[in-house]
Amino acid sequence: MGITRSRLHKRRVTGGKRKIHSKKRKYELGRLPAATKLAPNVRVTTVRARGGNQKFRALRLDHGNYSWGSQSVTKKTRILDVVYNATSNELIRTKALVKGAVVTVDSAPFRQWYYKRYGILLGKKRATDKIPETVSDSKKKRWASRLSDAKLEKAVEDQVKGGKVLARIAARPGQVGRADGYILEGAELAFYLRKLDKKKHKK
Numbered sequence: 759m760g761i762t763r764s765r766l767h768k769r770r771v772t773g774g775k776r777k778i779h780s781k782k783r784k785y786e787l788g789r790l791p792a793a794t795k796l797a798p799n800v801r802v803t804t805v806r807a808r809g810g811n812q813k814f815r816a817l818r819l820d821h822g823n824y825s826w827g828s829q830s831v832t833k834k835t836r837i838l839d840v841v842y843n844a845t846s847n848e849l850i851r852t853k854a855l856v857k858g859a860v861v862t863v864d865s866a867p868f869r870q871w872y873y874k875r876y877g878i879l880l881g882k883k884r885a886t887d888k889i890p891e892t893v894s895d896s897k898k899k900r901w902a903s904r905l906s907d908a909k910l911e912k913a914v915e916d917q918v919k920g921g922k923v924l925a926r927i928a929a930r931p932g933q934v935g936r937a938d939g940y941i942l943e944g945a946e947l948a949f950y951l952r953k954l955d956k957k958k959h960k961k
Contacts, residue, residue, distance in 0.1 A: 792932025814935025
């Protein structure tokens, strides 16, 4: 018997049973959950959908495109860990990548972009940083003209310096085969930091 999304088998709000007057329909079918995991050996399969369309079922992922809203930039970066999920702690333990999950991503691509854009290196210099020894006057002038946009929220700046940034997955890995999202900022970041802090104190 196949999985169905029909609600005929559910009781009414009043508690009464429904009469099942029709069989299962193809357009009501459901499928097993993808259970996308955070793992290095990336694996994405295809599923045939109605009308010959395709869904991309990600089974294992370790990277995604993450948008930094206040700076209007998106970079491909590694997903390091799953730290919070409102649905269940089981999804954190198993490192499940689902829409709405809060993850930590590598801040290196954003650090490099920030230096390239503003000439400011966030945190200590690392071996991986590509910094030229001499900088032309035209570049210095360009950096100076952009300094008004270089202001950063302290919580975000500290994370970028530390090498890990909190982000939220906005894509649906089991449907589109990608774990893209955005960096948490402002009130949303404060909310999740409180949640994580509460979880830490419980332990």
